[in-house]
Amino acid sequence: MTRTARLQLRPVASGDAACVFAIYGDPATNTFNPAGPLPDQATADHVLETWLACWRNHGFGPWAVSTNDEPAHVIGFGGLSHYDYGGVNRINLGYRFAVEAWGRGYATEVARAALENAFGALRLDDVYALVRPDHAASIRVLEKVGMRRFGTLDDAPPLAESLVFVAARAAFHPGSTSLRTAS
Template identity: 35%
Template sequence: MLTEIKTERLLLRRLREEDRENIVALQADPETNKFNPVPHTIEGAQELFDAWMKQWAEHGFGYLTVSTLDDPDEIAGFGGVRYHEWRGERVLNLAYRFWPFTWGKGYATEMAGAVVDWAEREVTDVPIIANIMVSNKPSIRVAERLGFKIHTEEEFEGEPSLHLRR
């Protein structure tokens, strides 16, 4: 079971119910949704949070909150891997979303790198993927820095989307 990961600058820990308000607000924030063809609503983000908590309960891992080691009480974002069905294949979906005040600091790459390393050690039989909108160049760069390569390009909700794998 995954409980927390510490990196050089970050503390990654499992989602808890008391994180709901912050994580739902982040997931539904218009600025963090600028690349989503259909932005998340508060209601939709609540449903996702419930699904992420269920992932933790059933599998002992999932998306994590991200804080800096300097300020572990302030959530900078969230991310991680969770089980997902993609085209009939069971995969680990890599995701990351951070508050705009943290952008440009390398936190997404640092967090995602640590999580991918953990997943490749602990969940060895399931491939890790990242599905990213073509317009979301910053997220694509994060995935590419971690060794992900474009596997397919498709449409998602009417917009071009990349499916990347390591």
């Protein structure tokens, strides 16, 4: 388990299936997701199984996120996973929170912890993130943690291309949760 100032981040577990569906099946949490909410519990079970496989095969994956005050109550999921960027497999930073957790800075806290883990213990070279161009709050999170615009990905035609952000270990401050930004 990883802890931040306010959060507990633990590897997802098979018992998280209902929480995955509650969060990823909620239309509000999918406002910027072109695929929309998960349609049913079976689909959520499949998503969770891919996350569990990521943990088994790579030693990392999405975390179940709860507050230090209510560790049994999952408020979101976030962290690192493998993702197909148009035929290129990349390490992806992602997060999604229940509506009740929005606007509290939790996504920034999770993103910082994920980058610290990626560039510290995991010694990964690069971490990427995809964001819809009209998702201003998520863009701000990625910028706050020092990620920079890398390009675009046409992942949901005919909609506008997603923005691709990147962070590199070479720009990471060892022992810190921030990245140096280019001048």
